[in-house]
Amino acid sequence: MTATERSIQLAKIAALAAEDKIAEKVVAIDVSDHLPLTDVFVLASAASERQVGAIVDEVEDRLRDHRVKPVRREGEREGRWVLIDFGDIIVHVQHEEEREYYALERLWKDCPEIDLSGVDVPGGPASDADTTAENDSATDETDGDERARA
Structure with missing residues (x-):
């Protein structure tokens, strides 16, 4: 059995959110x-x-945008290792020292790593291309208004 396509997409969304808050590794x-x-x-x-904390909040917000809510969140009070359980995926955000000490990658070394390159987030907030197209048409309208006034 391998991870479902949905789980992989959610993992990519979570990873992108973490990277947006300057998460390492x-x-x-x-x-x-x-x-x-x-x-x-x-x-x-x-x-x-x-x-x-900032990474955890961003991951939750981004997945909530995709109508995915956490089942459980643990470790928030200490802020050294927070686990967010979304059912299909579990996100571990660790302080660098905890990451090194517990070495979860070593524990799960027999499991395949998922390629996070080329993150594609279908059905999410407007992409940069959509936003750029909207801005271009707004600029064209503004230019037309300014020319009409001249």
Whole structure:
């Protein structure tokens, strides 16, 4: 069994959100063959407790935009290792020291890593291309108004 396409897309959305908050060493691991409860672990590191919190908030916000809510969130009070369980994926945001000490990648080394390059987020907020097209047409309308006034 391998991770579902939906799980992979959610993992990519979570990874992109983490990277937007300057997370380090963001990886996604397909654990579906070893765990019946979830398909993918997303791992991300942060340099401080405050950054851990910012990454966690951004991941939750971004997945909420895609109508995915967390089932559970653990470790928030300490801010050193926060686990967010979304059912199909589990996101681990760890302080750099915890990431090094617990070495989850080593624990799950037999599981395949998911390629996070070329993140494509269907059905999400407007893409940059859409926004650029809207801005271009707004500029054209403004130019026309200014020419009419001249």
